[in-house]
Amino acid sequence: MVEFRSQCPIASTLDIVGDKWSLLILRSMVVGATSYSDFLASAEKISTNILAERLRRLEDAGLIARATARQGSIRGAYALTPRGAALIPALQGARPMGRGQHSGQMGGA
Amino acid sequence: MVEFRSQCPIASTLDIVGDKWSLLILRSMVVGATSYSDFLASAEKISTNILAERLRRLEDAGLIARATARQGSIRGAYALTPRGAALIPALQGARPMGRGQHSGQMGGA
DNA sequence: CTTTGTGCTTGCATTTTGCAAGTTAGAATC
DNA sequence: GATTCTAACTTGCAAAATGCAAGCACAAAG
Numbered sequence: 001m002v003e004f005r006s007q008c009p010i011a012s013t014l015d016i017v018g019d020k021w022s023l024l025i026l027r028s029m030v031v032g033a034t035s036y037s038d039f040l041a042s043a044e045k046i047s048t049n050i051l052a053e054r055l056r057r058l059e060d061a062g063l064i065a066r067a068t069a070r071q072g073s074i075r076g077a078y079a080l081t082p083r084g085a086a087l088i089p090a091l092q093g094a095r096p097m098g099r100g101q102h103s104g105q106m107g108g109a
Numbered sequence: 110m111v112e113f114r115s116q117c118p119i120a121s122t123l124d125i126v127g128d129k130w131s132l133l134i135l136r137s138m139v140v141g142a143t144s145y146s147d148f149l150a151s152a153e154k155i156s157t158n159i160l161a162e163r164l165r166r167l168e169d170a171g172l173i174a175r176a177t178a179r180q181g182s183i184r185g186a187y188a189l190t191p192r193g194a195a196l197i198p199a200l201q202g203a204r205p206m207g208r209g210q211h212s213g214q215m216g217g218a
Numbered sequence: 219c220t221t222t223g224t225g226c227t228t229g230c231a232t233t234t235t236g237c238a239a240g241t242t243a244g245a246a247t248c
Numbered sequence: 249g250a251t252t253c254t255a256a257c258t259t260g261c262a263a264a265a266t267g268c269a270a271g272c273a274c275a276a277a278g
Contacts, residue, residue, distance in 0.1 A: 005152075005153040005154070006151075006152035006153045007152070007208075008133075008136070008152060008153070008207075009204035009206060009207020009208070010132070010133070010136050010200060010203055010204050010207075011133055011136075011152070011153050012204070012206040012207055013203050013204050013205060013206040013207065014129055014132055014133065014203070015129070015206070016206055017203075018127075018128060018129040018130075018132065019127060019128065019129070019265090019266095020123055020124070020127040020128070020266090021127075021266095023119065023123055023127065024117075024119070024120055024123065027117070027119050027120075035224080035225085036224070036225050036226075037223090037224060037225075040225095042115075043114075043115040043116070043117060043120070044114040044115045044117070044120055045114070045267095046267095047266075047267050047268065047269095048225085048226065048227085048268095048269095049226085049227070049228080049266085049267080049268090050265090050266065050267075051226090052225080052226055052227075055226095061206065063205070083205050084205075086202075086205040087202070087203065087205055089202045090199045090200070090201075090202030090203040091119060091199070092199075093195075093196070093198045093199030093202065094119055094122050094123070094126075094196065094199040095118035095119050095121070095122050096122060096172070096192050096193075096195040096196055097113075097118065097121040097122040097124070097125055097170065098117075098118020098119075098121055098122065099116075099118070128234090128235095129235090130235095144255080144256090145255070145256050145257075146254095146255060146256080149256095155236095156235080156236050156237065156238095157237095157238095157256085157257065157258085158235085158236080158237090158257085158258070158259080159234095159235065159236075160257090161256080161257055161258075
């Protein structure tokens with residue numbers, strides 16, 4: 001479980017996604033990634049232990065969900081929850097360090 | 110200098126502000142903080158070495174600027190640059206983990 | 219029942235963070 | 249102009265997070 005540093009909703013959100021990887025995982029989902037190997041294939045080369053831990057954390061926080069086909073058939077198959085989807089507009093706005101005119105696509109999965 | 114992991118503008122932005130503190134510093138500026146001690150006074154208790162390093166990084170990245178009153182009279186006196194201000198809308202959207210109906214104020218400095 | 223591929227876990231070196239204490243430089247007081 | 253005060257950092261070191269490489273589990277294919 002994640003500890004919240006304060007009552008501030010922004011700080012609380014950053015307690016979940018305030019690291020170099022979590023928001024990139026959400027970004028990858030926006031552009032179509034749904035499986036563990038999809039996330040691994042992104043341009044930024046996340047390591048497997050970090051990916052597994054972040055997926056667990058994002059799931060615990062209710063931002064993503066596993067499509068738990070009962071009796072453990074499909075593994076992986078992650079999807080954004082409504083709460084996770086609520087972060088996407090913020091993500092779209094989070095690119096002032098990009099080169100170009102801030103009007104391109106979100107980039108590869 | 111910060112290394113960029115990929116060409117993705119979101120990843121590049123996270124290479125600058127993708128940690129637990131940078132965006133909280135920007136949030137504090139939105140609600141009025143301008144000095145080192147203002148930042149230290151926020152509810153989340155950032156430590157001094159991290160604060161000093163983040164201020165330097167944010168300044169290097171062009172997201173904030175020191176109001177360098179010539180001949181070093183006022184120290185501190187940080188302000189958002191246009192590029193830094195461009196992140197504020199994203200910040201506003203980054204609070205799905207907050208309690209309540211997602212319609213409150215940004216919280217204390 | 220062996221092989222293959224996906225989805226993780228583990229071990230360990232490196233890096234980042236947090237905490238406490240110390241230093242520096244203007245500002246105020248004498 | 250020396251002394252004291254205080255805001256603004258810097259430094260040292262322990263603790264936690266990260267990155268890398270290797271290994272394991274388990275289902276599906278042959």
